[in-house]
Amino acid sequence: MSAREIAERVADPELPMLTLADLGVLRDVAEAADGSVTVALTPTYSGCPAMAEMRADVVRSLHAAGYADVRVTTVLSPPWTSDWITGEGRRKLAEYGVAPPGEAPRGPVPLTLGGVRRAVPCPRCGSRDTEETSRFSSTACKALWRCRACSEPFEQVKEI
Known part of the structure; x- marks a missing residue:
């Protein structure tokens, strides 16, 4: 090998x-x-x-x-950048119950106070009715979320 x-x-x-x-x-x-x-x-x-x-x-x-x-x-x-996570890697994250990141922002990122973030689909049931419960999780590159539909907590790999 x-x-x-x-x-x-x-x-x-x-x-x-x-x-x-x-x-x-x-x-x-x-x-x-x-x-x-x-x-x-x-x-x-x-x-x-x-x-x-x-x-x-x-x-x-x-x-x-x-x-x-x-x-x-x-x-x-x-x-x-989180865009470097392969398709296979994104599939494995979701399969394991961790929401993969969306596409990383391009160019200048607007600063907002309490701004609206994109909906993160639940990796367990697919619902977009989710809420972020903590901006940080077990590592700085992940956040904690909860699905309102199935009540399951899950982690999300942040877009970087």
Whole structure:
């Protein structure tokens, strides 16, 4: 199995139903002629606490597959956007009961005080009759929502 195939299978530590490839944070995997491997990751946001665990998991997986010389670099430009989550990743999030993000805003984002946000469909029953209960969840990149139709709480990955 190639180094890329191995790295693509590493699970995200905060959203374990997704791989780093599904999440779109796996930017590149390069195998050199001398057998060394360099993996490039982009954090979902500046200061993402999961980066250290992502790096360690990638190194551990590649070492276990026989790659002795592994380096993981952090790539900050261009910055990660939730648009990089693959279609498969979005499907897995919804299947797991986490609402996938909508399309990230383009260009200037208007500042509103208590403005209207888009309806987030419930990943369990599909209803759009939902309400945000907390702007932050178990991680800064997720929010807590509740479905008024089926009364189920759920998380939503924010658009970034």
